[in-house]
Amino acid sequence: MAASLMKTIGAGVLRAEHAGDTVTLAGWVARRRDHGGVIFIDLRDASGIVQVVLNPEDSPASEEVLHGLRSEYCVQVIGTVRPRPDGTSNEDLPTGDLEVVGELLNVLSPSAPLPFQIDERVDVDESKRLEFRYLDMRRTRMAENLKARSKAIGAMRRVMDRDGFLEVETPTLIASTPEGARDMLVPSRLRPGNFYALPQSPQLFKQLLMIGGVERYYQVAKCYRDEDFRADRQIEFTQLDFEGSFWGQDDVLEVLERIVSEVVMELRGETVEIPLRKMTYAEAMDRFGTDKPDLRFGMEIANLSEVFSDTEFKAFAGVLGADGGVWGINGGKLSLSRSGLDGLVSRAQDLGAKGLVWMVVEEDGTLRSPVAKFLSDEELEGIKTVLCAGTGDTLLIAADDVRVVGKVLGQLRLDIGQPDGNDELAFAFVVDFPVFDVAEDGSLSPAHHPFTNPGDVDVLVNSPEKAVSKAYDLVLNGSELGSGSVRIHDPDVQAKVFEVMGISAQDAESRFGWFLEALRYGTPPHAGFAIGIDRFVSILRDEPNIREIIPFPKTQTGADPLTGSPSRVDEEQLSELGIDIRPEVRARWVEEEDRADGEGAVET
């Protein structure tokens, strides 16, 4: 950081070699101690902390000023660096061998009493932290998270630059997109009654850039999605968005490997093993019951249907068929009590299973289980073999439709086996996604946006439920970091996909006719990806939710406790935009106000 007149060096960068130097520091009073009239300050700034010693007798600063110093006063100190006296070093601080003897102290700004202490060890309610985010940021955790985010984005840009990508800004006031229902809208003042939409992603614009001959595009793009806030979503979020022409899937995955390596090295100093693991969607669902498998541990789902092909146990026999069967996982040495095991059963039921069979391998090799008595010896042996069961292992078995079992055992696997935190990083690509998600009732819904290359068009048309698209995800420790696909570059294929997806030609034309027009002018084959930066950095920083690495996030109700957004606005402004609040909403306001008034009346 360049020096300024007001501050010649950062507190945290001082080292033994600076001993004897006169320095001008500026920062905040992290701690103040008074030892027999001599004041010790822990002075904190963006670079770290250093101890400052102020003796009212040696310093022109008046005793009154020094004794008036409080936490988080913003101060400037001119002083001399010296080694700390023997035996007083602080090994927890990089500057712990030295201190600054202050000769002059200026209070640049006093601080009001704090709503919470700026101290890692103090637990503060999140809504309080968000309301005073600027104070929360002075704490090491948030300060380090902001730095990590900046560094991660810097690392991504380096890869993009090295690979010859052009950074292009796509517009954020756009026309409503295919997934229009969740678009956030912006009323236009120049054309009252008309609206822009905020982008859910730069998808169509980056495809236009490919049509425009850009060949390599990237952008750190702000995107918007107006949906109910799930635990770990924000209405505005940031993604690294990139696209390349004359590219297939492997070209994208190689770029991703470079990005992942660079970011992990930057943030954690670790080397990522390349190539990353790659598995098909079908394999991920089979083995882990999910398309975002956590590969840090085994406990894979194994198919036991063969073992029970002739079973007389009705609960199992009844499900065997085209989409049904028996599957199990080996939960390892869980040593659960009977009630612990029952807890797993009810968890499975909550997840949609009709039931769950547990078995524990006894010392003598027998399987203890409520259903053991209904199973043949061959079946019991078969279970042990398929699940590689050893003494003390707990086996969990479910029999149902494949989708239900996958969901249930996949989640139980995580409940039981998923490591705390993210010390280990297990990346993987999941490829060959289906074109359609098949619901339990057999109905089809598109698994990706309709610009995804559907692979074999004949299969798509004749057996859409079997069609495999050129779509791929990047997964880390059980979370989806991002997704991408090879895109459709042939307008005839695009028309066919719309048709199969049930989007009429007329509908397609009215919703994105302009894009279909663009496809007609020599569109290159192209492919791309988008990585969610918030999620990626939060995992690397081992934070439990993305709000921790967003400087000013919204709460789960979409509110900002700091600024009070969203809020009501001027009537005049609405009038200029040609819009009005609906009467039923206004009526609710009146009710709320009446109620508030009523409450007030009771209090007085």
Add this chain to the structure above:
Amino acid sequence: MAASLMKTIGAGVLRAEHAGDTVTLAGWVARRRDHGGVIFIDLRDASGIVQVVLNPEDSPASEEVLHGLRSEYCVQVIGTVRPRPDGTSNEDLPTGDLEVVGELLNVLSPSAPLPFQIDERVDVDESKRLEFRYLDMRRTRMAENLKARSKAIGAMRRVMDRDGFLEVETPTLIASTPEGARDMLVPSRLRPGNFYALPQSPQLFKQLLMIGGVERYYQVAKCYRDEDFRADRQIEFTQLDFEGSFWGQDDVLEVLERIVSEVVMELRGETVEIPLRKMTYAEAMDRFGTDKPDLRFGMEIANLSEVFSDTEFKAFAGVLGADGGVWGINGGKLSLSRSGLDGLVSRAQDLGAKGLVWMVVEEDGTLRSPVAKFLSDEELEGIKTVLCAGTGDTLLIAADDVRVVGKVLGQLRLDIGQPDGNDELAFAFVVDFPVFDVAEDGSLSPAHHPFTNPGDVDVLVNSPEKAVSKAYDLVLNGSELGSGSVRIHDPDVQAKVFEVMGISAQDAESRFGWFLEALRYGTPPHAGFAIGIDRFVSILRDEPNIREIIPFPKTQTGADPLTGSPSRVDEEQLSELGIDIRPEVRARWVEEEDRADGEGAVET
């Protein structure tokens, strides 16, 4: 650019050293010529153009395919690089010494007939270019502009990184800000009837970051302003936004000098002379009649009031006083006809002058002018001396209120003297802006946002019209590139400024009480700046307007001819947001539709 299976090298990077190499190219057919059955293609991709020779007899591609090739077909060519035969080099192309003998040609995508030719020499209507922006981008001008924009932003980031700035993303769904009336609004779905605003700048958030201890912040920030589109504005625009703590004005200006140097070197390979020129607002107004002087030429405004202190010429004598006087510029050797000179007079009147006196210095040193006969010899000599008039020079003199004269002569100076284009770059800082703009009727309006440090608070309170704030602009060739200021960090000063600006304490509290609260917790002194990237790059690229360097701009009516935004949206969507279109707007729609129907009826 990394190679891919589909394309091993860029067309434009081929050089003599590649002779003999087998290459796989992919790009677009820029031109196709047929010479006795042999086809010559100019193959264009993001890296440039190379000539490809295809002989149907040697190539497995069928004659039909080759002869079917049309402009902008997207093709892949596998072939061998060879030097061109003697005498057939094309010196206009970096690849002009060689050609690629195609052995295989794949048409990746055909192109429909083009709405306009992809050719620099063809002039295309801007609305057509915007409607087919993806084709416009294939033209060298736009392709180079996009690259320049990406490079300029890259250069800015390099400076920020070197100087230890943290890249921080501030939210774009915020609460309505001080300049609220122009905020673009986003209705909230979770809180129907409530609105977010899009930021006009990250001003308050970057100040919060300073309070949060970030010390060095930057962001390439998308900002929004919903105002009538002037010639060179967009509702969404991009700025490099930065802020530093423990900073004064000079710290900001030094960073700006590094940014400007890096960007100009990157885009034009030129060194910028540092330090940049610096002048006060008062000096700029005096000498150039504007706060964004074009310093590429002299022709400064000179004060002639002294010359006329005892004049008997009533038009001049009448204006001499506190705010009035006589000023002139030397327009140089304009050689204008009488009607040309009269044109300047009416231009001056259009600009608000009561009149304009012109004088031409004759061979014999006398001044030819309609008013010469009313002036004394001393006055005529005085004019010549003050304006350094030489033979053939045209002098322009105006007598009026200082503000009027400044505006008139400042603009005439530009009309007459401003160079075409931007071959020369004249940067300058303008500093010491007044806190208030004083209108001709003497009324005061804040010249900057209310968080600008007002300098001496006593002056502010007692003589607000004289108060000079710590605000500064960066100017290039007569355009304002950006502005910044030292901010207020003392809540008492902030309150005082609100008061003087006529913002009541209650109003201030309701509009940004959360920010006033933040100021109370040890706010560091801080200062910052924002550079308009669109404007800066457009000047460096010598483009007449910022739309030329924005990938997908809006027209002057805020519309996007490509996607059709803004547009009407679903009634259901509006209902979910708790808003409705006003009846009068709907009524207008019905009228428009009736009219359209009526027109249709006449046509049938």
